[in-house]
Amino acid sequence: MKHHSRGVNSVAFPIVLSCALFLMVGHLTGQQSSSESKSLQRFSASSIQIEAPDAGNVPLPPEFRIAVYENLILQIEKTGKFQHVYRSGDKDAVNAPDLVTLRTTARAFTEGSQKKREVTTVMGATSLTVNVRITDHAGQPIVDRDIKGKVVLMGENLGATYDFSKKVAKIIRDTF
Amino acid sequence: MMRMRISVVDVSDTTNYSRGCRPHIVVCGLFLAVVSASLVLSPALACGQTADTSPVAASDVLQAQVQLVVGGQGIKNNSKGTLSVVGSSLQLDADGKKVSVEASSILDISTDKDNRQDVTGAAHLAAEAIPYGGSRVLSLFSHQVDVLTVEFRDANGAYHGAVFAMTKGMAAPFRKQLLALGAKTTVPLAGQAPDNK
Numbered sequence: 001m002k003h004h005s006r007g008v009n010s011v012a013f014p015i016v017l018s019c020a021l022f023l024m025v026g027h028l029t030g031q032q033s034s035s036e037s038k039s040l041q042r043f044s045a046s047s048i049q050i051e052a053p054d055a056g057n058v059p060l061p062p063e064f065r066i067a068v069y070e071n072l073i074l075q076i077e078k079t080g081k082f083q084h085v086y087r088s089g090d091k092d093a094v095n096a097p098d099l100v101t102l103r104t105t106a107r108a109f110t111e112g113s114q115k116k117r118e119v120t121t122v123m124g125a126t127s128l129t130v131n132v133r134i135t136d137h138a139g140q141p142i143v144d145r146d147i148k149g150k151v152v153l154m155g156e157n158l159g160a161t162y163d164f165s166k167k168v169a170k171i172i173r174d175t176f
Numbered sequence: 177m178m179r180m181r182i183s184v185v186d187v188s189d190t191t192n193y194s195r196g197c198r199p200h201i202v203v204c205g206l207f208l209a210v211v212s213a214s215l216v217l218s219p220a221l222a223c224g225q226t227a228d229t230s231p232v233a234a235s236d237v238l239q240a241q242v243q244l245v246v247g248g249q250g251i252k253n254n255s256k257g258t259l260s261v262v263g264s265s266l267q268l269d270a271d272g273k274k275v276s277v278e279a280s281s282i283l284d285i286s287t288d289k290d291n292r293q294d295v296t297g298a299a300h301l302a303a304e305a306i307p308y309g310g311s312r313v314l315s316l317f318s319h320q321v322d323v324l325t326v327e328f329r330d331a332n333g334a335y336h337g338a339v340f341a342m343t344k345g346m347a348a349p350f351r352k353q354l355l356a357l358g359a360k361t362t363v364p365l366a367g368q369a370p371d372n373k
Contacts, residue, residue: 062284062286063245066337067339069335070247070336074253087335087336090333114318158246
């Protein structure tokens, strides 16, 4: 009997120890991430104006430029972080008290092929990199990042703009 | 020898049988050929008829079946509808809604080409179940489409854009007609100077 209980102990002890270590590590990383999220400054604004995308020096086709703009508007509206999402040039935006402005400038663009993607699964990816700059009413930058949108396997080439806008919406959720 | 005989008898029987059946096969073959030809030709004839009676031929009203890729105000993306030039405006009729843009408010209008797969939606998803990556073969079947991109401002000055996918060769007539009605463009038609935005 004694021999049997010793055997159980020898098996149970490492399991309990590893579980305890696992929980401790999880707790510590949880604390770290919560402290990181606390350190991220959250901004508040009731309205945002989205400017028309600037193609810059990148040969971005017009349909991609428009898809970036329209998808951004849709996805930012979906976040529900702003009472008003104004389009570029909207006269009503002038009266908005705490308006933030989102500007996008294309940095890189590679047009792939849906056929190549779906047949080979490794070639024909479409990707675009766009600089996203959000400034407050005084022109101070809140966000200034390059975001990449891509479609690697399934879907049409314009899907890259949808991927990009989803990523921007996530940044908006984290920032406001 | 016995085996040889038997085999000879068997062969002669078969040839006799085939000779006897030949007229039937010919008749059946002809019948099948007529039926298949009628099945193959009927959609083609129907397409030809629709092409002949298509309103595109008319110079007053230009219209086409399109897919709104993005940018319909209140109309869902990827919905299908009818795009037409009515009077001096571009009009989209889809999802039971109508959206109209005055040609004079168009800042830029451009055309491009893209490919669309023939097998899409639920059929494409179902094809994913084909083993050994067999669904990839379906990706080879695609057709070229025209892409029409329109940028415009509404009455409040807000900037909008819309992208339409339509049958190959349809985007250019739309662009030409809208430019004639006062729309602007950064990429001019052949022999014209570009407009300033």
